[in-house]
Amino acid sequence: MTTTLATDRQDERLQSREGLRGAITDVIERARGGDLGVIPVVVGLVVIWAVLQVLNPVFLSSTNLVNLTLESAAVGVIALGIVCVLLVGEIDLSVGSVSGLSGAVLAVLFVDKGLPVWAAILAAVALSAAIGWVYAQLFNRFGVPSFVITLAGLLAFLGLQLYVLGTKGSINLPFDSALVNFAQLAFVPQWLSYTFAVVAAAGLFASGHLHARERRRAGLSARTTSMLAVRSIALLAVLTFVVWYLGQTRGVGWMFVLFVAMVLVMHYLLSRTKWGRSVYAVGGNVEAARRAGINVRAVYTSVFMLCSSFAAVGGILAAARLAAANQSSGAGDVNLNAIAAAVIGGTSLFGGRGTAFGALLGMIVIQSISSGLTLLNLDSSIRFVVTGVVLLLAVVVDSIARKSRTSHGRA
Amino acid sequence: MSATQQKDSVLSLRGINKTFGAVAALTDIDLDVAAGQVVAVVGDNGAGKSTLVKVLSGVHSPDSGTITFDSKTVDIPSPAAAHRLGIATVFQDLALCENLNVIQNLFLGQELRPLRLNEVAMETRSWELLRQLSAKIPSVRVPVASLSGGQRQTVAIARSLLGDPKIIILDEPTAALGVAQTAEVLNLVERLRENGLGVIMISHNMADVKAVADTVAVLRLGRNNGVFDVNDVSVEDIIAAITGATDNVVSQRRARRKEGLS
Ligand SMILES: Nc1ncnc2c1ncn2[C@@H]1O[C@H](COP(=O)(O)OP(=O)(O)O)[C@@H](O)[C@H]1O
Ligand SMILES: [Mg+2]
Numbered sequence: 001m002t003t004t005l006a007t008d009r010q011d012e013r014l015q016s017r018e019g020l021r022g023a024i025t026d027v028i029e030r031a032r033g034g035d036l037g038v039i040p041v042v043v044g045l046v047v048i049w050a051v052l053q054v055l056n057p058v059f060l061s062s063t064n065l066v067n068l069t070l071e072s073a074a075v076g077v078i079a080l081g082i083v084c085v086l087l088v089g090e091i092d093l094s095v096g097s098v099s100g101l102s103g104a105v106l107a108v109l110f111v112d113k114g115l116p117v118w119a120a121i122l123a124a125v126a127l128s129a130a131i132g133w134v135y136a137q138l139f140n141r142f143g144v145p146s147f148v149i150t151l152a153g154l155l156a157f158l159g160l161q162l163y164v165l166g167t168k169g170s171i172n173l174p175f176d177s178a179l180v181n182f183a184q185l186a187f188v189p190q191w192l193s194y195t196f197a198v199v200a201a202a203g204l205f206a207s208g209h210l211h212a213r214e215r216r217r218a219g220l221s222a223r224t225t226s227m228l229a230v231r232s233i234a235l236l237a238v239l240t241f242v243v244w245y246l247g248q249t250r251g252v253g254w255m256f257v258l259f260v261a262m263v264l265v266m267h268y269l270l271s272r273t274k275w276g277r278s279v280y281a282v283g284g285n286v287e288a289a290r291r292a293g294i295n296v297r298a299v300y301t302s303v304f305m306l307c308s309s310f311a312a313v314g315g316i317l318a319a320a321r322l323a324a325a326n327q328s329s330g331a332g333d334v335n336l337n338a339i340a341a342a343v344i345g346g347t348s349l350f351g352g353r354g355t356a357f358g359a360l361l362g363m364i365v366i367q368s369i370s371s372g373l374t375l376l377n378l379d380s381s382i383r384f385v386v387t388g389v390v391l392l393l394a395v396v397v398d399s400i401a402r403k404s405r406t407s408h409g410r411a
Numbered sequence: 412m413s414a415t416q417q418k419d420s421v422l423s424l425r426g427i428n429k430t431f432g433a434v435a436a437l438t439d440i441d442l443d444v445a446a447g448q449v450v451a452v453v454g455d456n457g458a459g460k461s462t463l464v465k466v467l468s469g470v471h472s473p474d475s476g477t478i479t480f481d482s483k484t485v486d487i488p489s490p491a492a493a494h495r496l497g498i499a500t501v502f503q504d505l506a507l508c509e510n511l512n513v514i515q516n517l518f519l520g521q522e523l524r525p526l527r528l529n530e531v532a533m534e535t536r537s538w539e540l541l542r543q544l545s546a547k548i549p550s551v552r553v554p555v556a557s558l559s560g561g562q563r564q565t566v567a568i569a570r571s572l573l574g575d576p577k578i579i580i581l582d583e584p585t586a587a588l589g590v591a592q593t594a595e596v597l598n599l600v601e602r603l604r605e606n607g608l609g610v611i612m613i614s615h616n617m618a619d620v621k622a623v624a625d626t627v628a629v630l631r632l633g634r635n636n637g638v639f640d641v642n643d644v645s646v647e648d649i650i651a652a653i654t655g656a657t658d659n660v661v662s663q664r665r666a667r668r669k670e671g672l673s
Binding site: 007008011013014035211214215218219220272273274275277278280281283284285287288289291292293294352353405408 | 490491494502504505506507508509510511515519520521522525526527528530531532534535538547548549550551552554556557
């Protein structure tokens with residue numbers, strides 16, 4: 001063994017935990033202390049998939065899972081925005097309406113006014129970003145609670161959506177447009193999907209390896225190369241299997257790839273940039289963040305604008321998938337599904353805790369329930385009830401974990 | 412004695428006044444802090460200690476009076492200005508984010524490489540700072556929520572050292588701590604002195620004051636009520652100055668000394 005201990009391993013109270021075993025022990029210990037991470041959502045997903053598969057053998061078929069990935073993208077993107085606002089300890093209840101409005105604006109500009117599709121998309125996203133900016137001003141200047149502001153927004157922008165759609169109430173997007181094509185028919189060629197999987201695994205290994213080397217040079221402890229290899233190979237195995245299985249039918253949709261790409265970008269921004277750090281800090285202790293010189297108002301503004309922009313993108317994807325924008329776009333369970341996905345994915349309602357990947361995992365849970373119940377021919381009344389119950393369960397898990405953190409001194 | 416500025420002082424206040432509406436929170440306050448000196452500021456509730464800290468940390472501007480830092484007359488209009496000058500403040504509530512780990516708290520607001528955080532450099536620097544304070548923190552990658560009160564105080568003090576300050580102000584650093592943790596923090600103050608920093612320590616605890624301070628400055632009703640060398644003042648005398656029997660104390664002491672001499 002090495003003779004000199006790493007700088008961060010010198011305290012004699014630290015138990016040395018190396019290799020795979022140590023990593024597993026760490027995870028168990030953290031979970032006991034209430035730092036559950038993605039454990040509940042993974043467990044939940046396995047249970048839900050098992051139950052739904054037993055109830056209807058079609059559920060885990062390749063066809064259905066391909067559908068599931070495509071259906072999850074739109075609301076998943078909205079959930080990504082919800083993760084951001086929840087991280088600063090606030091909420092946006094109007095994402096459904098804003099997504100509906102943005103779909104309507106897109107349709108009017110693109111179909112009725114004949115604007116190029118990129119200009120229509122840009123306009124819809126810009127309008128929604130402006131909505132987020134207004135929310136942030138109301139929040140920062142007058143201190144109105146965000147749930148009240150956005151509850152008002154929920155109604156107001158639903159009204160605006162109906163107004164924009166006019167008396168027709170529904171606008172169809174042309175089937176031969178690139179947008180609809182992208183959402184309904186664009187699948188990644190199988191060879192490219194496999195390439196993505198390999199690139200992801202290699203990237204994970206390379207970044208882990210570089211980081212470990214940098215740490216060792218600085219005299220800090222680091223993951224061993226074999227640990228990094230195991231991790232990357234595991235990822236490669238999972239991704240290859242997913243690609244192979246989805247490839248039995250239509251394969252991986254570009255829309256789902258877009259969603260995953262957004263998750264990755266948000267993951268980077270939240271975990272590897274100064275801005276991300278300030279988001280977690282504001283959610284953990286606003287006063288501390290302010291005293292540390294963080295521009296707290298700017299953080300709130302960025303987060304509200306980001307959330308409505310994601311809602312807009314989600315609304316556009318939903319319209320593209322449906323090939324139409326109508327009065328019920330963004331209505332019904334969109335709002336609740338997006339919030340549920342974020343919370344189920346481990347984002348705390350109390351602020352300061354959660355990850356971008358949570359939105360992805362949580363969305364897959366929500367979409368699984370929705371798709372499973374649709375397959376069982378149960379109507380939306382039961383779907384609403386079940387989704388509500390699952391959301392409640394997630395919130396209860398969040399609250400219990402918080403209590404456990406407090407009693408284990410990890411609040 | 413306080414009217415003549417001590418030559419070696421890093422920070423000198425002269426005739427500081429601050430009123431809030433009709434309340435004169437600080438009247439004609441003088442204070443000197445030298446490098447490697449620990450000045451305890453004591454006083455009853457409402458004596459103006461926190462207001463003094465806020466004036467020095469740029470939270471409040473004084474109505475009149477001069478602040479001399481490094482032999483230059485300065486203004487401290489904002490917390491950032493205090494930080495730039497080299498005056499660091501650890502407030503009583505510490506202002507740590509419990510959900511973030513020790514490194515993240517230490518570098519909060521001043522992260523290295525904003526667009527691709529340099530975690531390795533920040534962790535290395537964190538260990539340096541903590542070693543410099545001989546701090547007993549087993550891991551810097553645990554959330555601050557899991558640390559003890561003394562360890563949190565350590566993190567807060569270590570954070571204030573990041574900008575290489577010359578003066579560090581501690582507001583009631585031991586108020587919420589048990590015996591062992593108080594000792595830990597007092598050790599820390601000792602370490603700061605050894606590293607050549609000027610320390611202003613607000614305290615209610617006479618034992619702590621006697622243990623680490625070089626000089627005791629008493630505030631009473633917003634005014635100076637005596638500056639003592641900690642070695643030739645008894646706890647009773649300090650308490651008398653805090654509670655108001657001052658004129659007598661000072662004169663009594665002088666009288667006693669004179670008697671002793673004659
Ligand atoms: N922001 C403020 N507005 C009005 N009065 C204040 C303010 N801050 C302090 N004071 C008053 O100034 C006096 C000194 O207060 P403070 O400095 O907090 O005392 P200490 O910290 O010594 O207990 C008190 O009478 C207090 O009420
Ligand atoms: Mg006070």
